Amino acid sequence: MFKIKPKCSICEKEIKGNDVVFVKMNYPKSRGMTEIKAYLQNEGEIICEDCSQIK
Numbered sequence: 001m002f003k004i005k006p007k008c009s010i011c012e013k014e015i016k017g018n019d020v021v022f023v024k025m026n027y028p029k030s031r032g033m034t035e036i037k038a039y040l041q042n043e044g045e046i047i048c049e050d051c052s053q054i055k
């Protein structure tokens with residue numbers, strides 16, 4: 001799924017298979033869905049379930 005090792009951008013916990021994650025990103029303006037994956041690796045912030053629930 002990801003070439004880079006996915007880590008939570010807040011607590012830096014390593015994301016494992018089947019973990020629920022949230023990705024914070026700006027939706028690309030002029031790119032198609034086929035480039036979302038590459039875009040995520042460059043621009044996306046992965047946030048683990050624990051951190052996403054902090055209010």
Ligand SMILES: [Zn+2]
Pocket residue numbers: 008009010011012013047048049050051052
């Ligand atoms: Zn986290």
